[in-house]
Amino acid sequence: MTDTVAEMNQVMADADCLVTEQQVHTAINTMAQEIADRLKDSNPLLFCVMNGGLILTGQLLPKLHFPVQAEYMHATRYRQETTGGILEWKLRPDADLNDRTVLIVDDILDEGTTLCAIADYCRAHGAREVLTAVLVDKQHDRKARPDLKADFTGMEVEDRFLFGYGMDYKGYWRNAPGIYAVKGL
Ligand SMILES: O=P(O)(O)OC[C@H]1O[C@H](OP(=O)(O)OP(=O)(O)O)[C@H](O)[C@@H]1O
Numbered sequence: 001m002t003d004t005v006a007e008m009n010q011v012m013a014d015a016d017c018l019v020t021e022q023q024v025h026t027a028i029n030t031m032a033q034e035i036a037d038r039l040k041d042s043n044p045l046l047f048c049v050m051n052g053g054l055i056l057t058g059q060l061l062p063k064l065h066f067p068v069q070a071e072y073m074h075a076t077r078y079r080q081e082t083t084g085g086i087l088e089w090k091l092r093p094d095a096d097l098n099d100r101t102v103l104i105v106d107d108i109l110d111e112g113t114t115l116c117a118i119a120d121y122c123r124a125h126g127a128r129e130v131l132t133a134v135l136v137d138k139q140h141d142r143k144a145r146p147d148l149k150a151d152f153t154g155m156e157v158e159d160r161f162l163f164g165y166g167m168d169y170k171g172y173w174r175n176a177p178g179i180y181a182v183k184g185l
């Protein structure tokens with residue numbers, strides 16, 4: 001356990017800070033305004049995608065000054081790895097999606113496999129409209145679908161393995177107050 005703490009402290013010490021906390025706050029404020037402009041009269045059903053979506057959702061929700069029904073779901077495919085595998089549903093949406101406007105909130109659009117699967121699931125279960133919001137869109141050409149974009153994106157970030165603001169490295173540092181890239185990855 002002590003070894004793990006030492007390793008994780010070293011990961012942070014060696015990491016590159018790509019986006020500061022202040023820059024993240026600015027991006028979240030902009031996202032909140034864009035979401036409000038689009039959804040304020042839509043009675044949206046918002047889903048936090050656990051675990052990574054936790055911080056963005058927590059910071060976004062109080063900035064949405066209109067009625068929002070908030071729920072969560074959990075789908076995962078990276079586990080403790082830095083490359084994605086098969087998507088596993090840990091908790092499917094519980095709420096009735098029929099004829100609803102759904103907003104999916106997650107930390108990162110990387111290859112997009114996770115968001116595509118969740119959006120497809122919501123549509124298949126009757127959602128009228130499915131929108132997506134991510135703090136980070138990682139820039140590379142490995143997207144699950146060509147030109148895949150979220151409806152609301154906080155920022156575009158280079159193709160490194162990231163942690164902070166919900167994103168984890170081996171389960172750690174979701175709490176890092178900024179967006180960091182692991183040394184060498
Ligand atoms: O665009 P993709 O390549 O599909 O990757 C993005 C997904 O990967 C991460 O989740 P992860 O599988 O690590 O689960 P977790 O949030 O529970 O750690 C992240 O929170 C996104 O949900």
Ligand code: HPA
Pocket residue numbers: 078108110160161162163167168169
């Ligand atoms: O770069 C990443 N960091 C953390 N979690 C992730 N899930 C997909 N890509 C990433």
